[in-house]
Amino acid sequence: MAVSMSYKNKKIADVAEVLQKRLAKLDDKASILRATELKALYAELPQLRPEEKAAFGKEINQLKADLAEEVAKAGAKAEKLEPIDVTAPFDENVKGNKPRLLPTDQGSRHPLMTELDSVLDIFYRMGFTAIESRQIDDDYHMFETLNFPEGHPARDDYDTFMTKEGLIAPAHTSTMQNRVLKAHKKNLKDGKPIAVVIPGRVFRNEDVDARHEHTFYQLEGVYVGKNINAGNLIATLKTFLEEYYQQELDVKTQPFYFPFTEPSFEFAISCPFCQKKGCQVCSYAGWIELLGCGMIHPNVLKMAGIDANEYTGFAWGCGIDRLVMMKQNIEDVRHSESGKLEFLRQFK
Numbered sequence: 001m002a003v004s005m006s007y008k009n010k011k012i013a014d015v016a017e018v019l020q021k022r023l024a025k026l027d028d029k030a031s032i033l034r035a036t037e038l039k040a041l042y043a044e045l046p047q048l049r050p051e052e053k054a055a056f057g058k059e060i061n062q063l064k065a066d067l068a069e070e071v072a073k074a075g076a077k078a079e080k081l082e083p084i085d086v087t088a089p090f091d092e093n094v095k096g097n098k099p100r101l102l103p104t105d106q107g108s109r110h111p112l113m114t115e116l117d118s119v120l121d122i123f124y125r126m127g128f129t130a131i132e133s134r135q136i137d138d139d140y141h142m143f144e145t146l147n148f149p150e151g152h153p154a155r156d157d158y159d160t161f162m163t164k165e166g167l168i169a170p171a172h173t174s175t176m177q178n179r180v181l182k183a184h185k186k187n188l189k190d191g192k193p194i195a196v197v198i199p200g201r202v203f204r205n206e207d208v209d210a211r212h213e214h215t216f217y218q219l220e221g222v223y224v225g226k227n228i229n230a231g232n233l234i235a236t237l238k239t240f241l242e243e244y245y246q247q248e249l250d251v252k253t254q255p256f257y258f259p260f261t262e263p264s265f266e267f268a269i270s271c272p273f274c275q276k277k278g279c280q281v282c283s284y285a286g287w288i289e290l291l292g293c294g295m296i297h298p299n300v301l302k303m304a305g306i307d308a309n310e311y312t313g314f315a316w317g318c319g320i321d322r323l324v325m326m327k328q329n330i331e332d333v334r335h336s337e338s339g340k341l342e343f344l345r346q347f348k
């Protein structure tokens with residue numbers, strides 16, 4: 001038995017014993033690493049006294065490593081696959097050296113990308129241009145330009161991944177705001193607004209379930225001009241959403257907090273499936289909270305060199321997966337990144 005039973009902490013030793021027994025019976029051995037008992041142990045950490053924390057944390061990590069070793073061993077037994085040498089040279093022109101590809105007529109477009117086209121098409125008709133966001137960014141664009149100074153507690157709401165060099169897998173498409181404002185600010189001098197939407201892939205350190213993924217898509221919107229107010233923000237989003245869902249919707253906002261907008265709102269629409277009667281999609285609330293938005297904070301405009309006394313604007317960030325799930329009646333967000341053909345082929 002490789003899972004060491006020598007855990008000093010009684011609670012961890014008990015969990016180790018339970019999981020060890022369960023592992024023997026599991027078909028999907030790797031699922032043991034997501035066991036709720038393990039998560040519960042990690043969840044206890046913040047409540048411990050500092051002097052207990054380190055030892056407890058070390059033992060949970062040890063338990064997880066031991067289980068991972070068991071899982072790896074079981075996998076090695078189950079499938080003796082030839083390892084692929086990923087460093088081997090590959091010459092496209094050598095006969096017989098071609099990769100085996102599925103015939104193209106079996107392929108299909110990912111539903112998210114098809115829907116994104118129709119989302120963008122609506123915004124183009126409303127006078128917006130589009131630019132894709134980046135999949136790797138820096139602290140300056142992720143936080144500083146968005147009015148989260150160093151050490152600001154709201155940084156903790158955006159728990160994402162960082163490379164050793166300090167580069168960041170962006171947790172939201174708002175990382176593009178400063179770039180877009182700078183690139184288009186000459187519009188303002190010409191008497192025209194800045195109107196840009198920014199689709200892109202974002203990454204979060206999430207506990208994954210049917211409604212949460214670590215990788216998903218967002219659509220950011222930025223609009224700046226003279227005398228722009230929250231009424232313009234609400235009208236723009238309502239117009240877009242009614243066009244996208246092809247029906248009249250009620251909308252409501254409630255106050256929220258984002259460092260980069262003031263005031264900030266959460267924006268909800270009446271459920272497009274039940275028209276507020278209550279159904280499974282809206283968890284019988286009649287309303288669906290869809291996105292975060294607000295009036296761009298003067299500091300964000302200033303950081304991009306825009307005079308916040310002369311110009312105002314609004315911005316929003318919306319999960320595209322969520323939008324599409326509701327349109328296409330998809331019950332689990334994890335299908336999106338799964339690459340499962342049974343899922344993808346339904347959208348051929």
Ligand code: DAH
Pocket residue numbers: 171172173174220221258260261291292293294295314315316317318
């Ligand atoms: N970036 C926010 C998030 O991912 C969403 C958001 C809120 C974007 C307000 C905005 C905004 O542009 O103004 O949680």
